[in-house]
Amino acid sequence: MSKRILVIQGHPDPERQHFCHALADAYSQGARAEGHTVKEIEVAALDFPWLRSAEEFEKGNPPPDIKSAQNAIEEADHLVFIYPLWLGDMPAILKAFLEQTFRPGFVTDSGEGMDTISTARRLKGISARIVVTMGMPGFFYRFFYRMHSLKSFKRNILQFCGIRPVKTMTIGMSGGSEVKREQWLKRLQGCGRQGI
Numbered sequence: 075m076s077k078r079i080l081v082i083q084g085h086p087d088p089e090r091q092h093f094c095h096a097l098a099d100a101y102s103q104g105a106r107a108e109g110h111t112v113k114e115i116e117v118a119a120l121d122f123p124w125l126r127s128a129e130e131f132e133k134g135n136p137p138p139d140i141k142s143a144q145n146a147i148e149e150a151d152h153l154v155f156i157y158p159l160w161l162g163d164m165p166a167i168l169k170a171f172l173e174q175t176f177r178p179g180f181v182t183d184s185g186e187g188m189d190t191i192s193t194a195r196r197l198k199g200i201s202a203r204i205v206v207t208m209g210m211p212g213f214f215y216r217f218f219y220r221m222h223s224l225k226s227f228k229r230n231i232l233q234f235c236g237i238r239p240v241k242t243m244t245i246g247m248s249g250g251s252e253v254k255r256e257q258w259l260k261r262l263q264g265c266g267r268q269g270i
Contacts, residue, residue, distance in 0.1 A: 076109045077269040080150040082143075084157030084168035088118035093207055093248050093255065098156050100259040101205075104266025112266075113146050117171045124170045132178055140174045147175070152201045152269055153237065155227075158248070159208035159215070163223040172231060181235040195236025202232050202240045203270065205262070207248035215244055241270065 081102055085094040102112045120139040125131050136144065147153065157164050181196055206224055208215055215221060221244070228240045243265075245258055 076111065077105075077151040078111045078149055079105050079113070079152045079154065079266075079269060080146050081112060081114045081154045081156065083114065083116045083118075084155060084164060084171070086118050086165045086167045088116060090116075092158070093245075094156050094158055094205075096255075096259060097205060097207070097245075097262050098154075100262040101154055101156075101266040104263035105269060106266075108267045108269070110266070110269050113150070115143055115146060117168055120171065122171070122174050125173050131173065134177075136174060136177065136180075140171075143171070143175050144180050147197070147200070150200060152203070153232075154203045154205065156205040157207075159206050159223070164206075164227065176231060176235060195234075198236035200237045201270075202237050203243065203265065204228060204232075204240065205243045205245065207245045209247065209249060211246040215246065 079102075081098050083094060083098045085092050098114065102114060105112045120143070122137045122140050125134070155168075157168050160166075163169070204224060204227060221242075224242055224244070228242060232238070232240050247254070248258075
């Protein structure tokens with residue numbers, strides 16, 4: 075069964091020359107080869123201001139690029155987020171994008187604040203995959219740092235908004251050997267074929 079997939083590239087450099095971009099391309103190629111419909115968002119190429127107050131977050135109007143991103147998310151069956159780990163977390167531009175996009179009026183039926191668990195989630199039925207690259211070994215991030223930022227993104231943002239299941243993939247030593255990089259690219263291509 076074909077899916078509508080949205081790949082959200084969270085690398086802050088718009089030059090498209092990083093491993094994150096290659097991973098996104100591999101996923102998209104695999105998905106398209108199996109007949110899935112794929113759209114892509116390059117967060118670094120979008121034009122939006124950063125939110126600076128609770129009032130902006132709760133009552134402000136999303137700028138055009140963010141509104142387009144919201145429409146693409148609503149149309150998708152599956153989301154794929156790909157980004158590098160910077161200072162133990164996602165890059166600031168990706169966090170700013172999420173703050174702009176996942177506003178109360180977008181993720182909840184009532185438009186009320188996101189502090190109420192009982193509010194209906196508008197994004198139910200969408201699944202996701204998070205792919206994080208890093209310079210350290212993946213096991214070190216998993217066991218020493220306990221993947222705190224990745225777990226927070228999965229639980230406190232995506233699952234809170236009704237998106238589930240959310241699968242994660244950590245790619246350690248991403249600047250390593252070409253052989254390892256090719257293995258990861260093939261693995262992402264396989265995930266794309268399956269639409270997972």
